[in-house]
Amino acid sequence: MDSNEVLSTNIKIYMVKTKKNITDLSKDTGIARSTLTPLIKGQSKMVKFETLDKITKALNVTVDQLFDFKYL
Template identity: 35%
Template sequence: MDKENMISQKLRTLLAEKNMRASNLAKETGIAQSTLSKITSGKSRSIQFDTIEKISKSLHVEPSELFTPCRPLGGHDK
């Protein structure tokens, strides 16, 4: 899995865990909603580190957490 798709999947998971919408994250971080949409859909070809920092700060996680693969749904490894 490439890093953009890993970040996309992890960001969607973190938003769901925190009961947060991407639109709220956009308002909190100042990141354009279109940018967050590209990231969450996996369509972003590159992501600036500044964007990673803003997202991680808003979600109260370390930037490295966004590069950690998600566990499969149901919490079972395949």
């Protein structure tokens, strides 16, 4: 499993835990749905640090938690 899959899976898990859907995450982060969708589907080839920072703040997690393999 590569880092894109880990990131994608963990974002989905934390979205469920915080009861957020992609629209909520988009509104909370200011990141367009068109940017978030491939990221959440594991189709994104690159993620900006700024994007990760916004997602971690919206989901109240750390970057380490988003790349943690414990749920896999």
